[in-house]
Amino acid sequence: MDVIDLIEEGESFYENGDSSSAKKNFLAAASLAPDDPQIYNRLGMLEMSRSSPETAKDFYEKACSLAPEVARYHMRLGDSLQRLSMYEDAIGAYATSLDLEPRNAPAWNNRGFANFNINRWNEALRCYDESMKSDSSYAVAWYNYGYTLQLSGRLNDSKDYYQKAVELDPEDKIAWNNLANVHYNQGQYE
Numbered sequence: 001m002d003v004i005d006l007i008e009e010g011e012s013f014y015e016n017g018d019s020s021s022a023k024k025n026f027l028a029a030a031s032l033a034p035d036d037p038q039i040y041n042r043l044g045m046l047e048m049s050r051s052s053p054e055t056a057k058d059f060y061e062k063a064c065s066l067a068p069e070v071a072r073y074h075m076r077l078g079d080s081l082q083r084l085s086m087y088e089d090a091i092g093a094y095a096t097s098l099d100l101e102p103r104n105a106p107a108w109n110n111r112g113f114a115n116f117n118i119n120r121w122n123e124a125l126r127c128y129d130e131s132m133k134s135d136s137s138y139a140v141a142w143y144n145y146g147y148t149l150q151l152s153g154r155l156n157d158s159k160d161y162y163q164k165a166v167e168l169d170p171e172d173k174i175a176w177n178n179l180a181n182v183h184y185n186q187g188q189y190e
Contacts, residue, residue: 003033007042019050037066041073044080053083071101075110082114090114105135109144116148124148139168143175155182 001009010025023046030039040063047056060077067073078093094111098104112127125148131141146161162179166172183189 001028003029003036003039006032007039010042014046019046022046035066037063037070037073040066041076044076048076048080048083053080056080057084069100071097071104071107074100075104075107078107078110078114082110082117085117087114087118103134105131105138105141108134109138109141112141112144116144121148121152137168139165139172139175142168143172143178146175147178150178150182155185158182159186 006025006029010022010029013019013025014022023043026039026043026046030036030043033039040059044056044059044063047053047059057077057080060073060080063070063073064077074093074097078090078097081087081090081093091111091114094107094114097107098111101107108127108131112124112131115121115127116124125145128141128145128148131138132145135141142161143165146158146165149155149158149161159179159182162175162182165175166179169175
């Protein structure tokens with residue numbers, strides 16, 4: 001099998017729930033094309049789906065070293081670092097991604113969440129704001145902005161952000177719940 005066949009078969013294994021066979025195929029493809037960053041990116045995504053962020057981090061670092069100009073590899077590296085609670089490193093990876101692609105709403109949002117996790121709430125709000133400016137339909141950033149406001153005691157301000165989040169994603173049960181909590185805490189029981 002050549003590299004393309006191995007990757008296609010690996011994707012098929014993955015889609016059918018066989019992540020072990022998918023990984024074997026992707027590793028075989030990487031041995032045939034060790035300078036292809038897309039293969040390492042696939043391996044990183046596979047490991048993230050298997051709840052193995054440490055292994056994913058290694059694959060994303062390899063993808064980033066082979067293709068330092070690809071913003072999504074740096075963003076995914078940041079995601080793996082964040083899952084490992086390595087928030088400062090994650091912020092650095094998101095910064096690199098955003099230097100390459102400044103209007104990347106998910107990268108801004110995830111950078112905000114990393115800041116949130118180390119109690120830099122004002123910086124988190126700034127990042128969520130940049131995310132919403134980059135893509136005003138990105139519901140997750142609206143939710144995260146509202147959540148940060150809620151935790152900082154700014155209930156009235158948080159309500160508008162939760163409302164926008166549920167308008168953008170009516171299936172978001174957590175946003176609906178938090179919006180209801182804000183109304184409840186303000187005595188608006190109906």
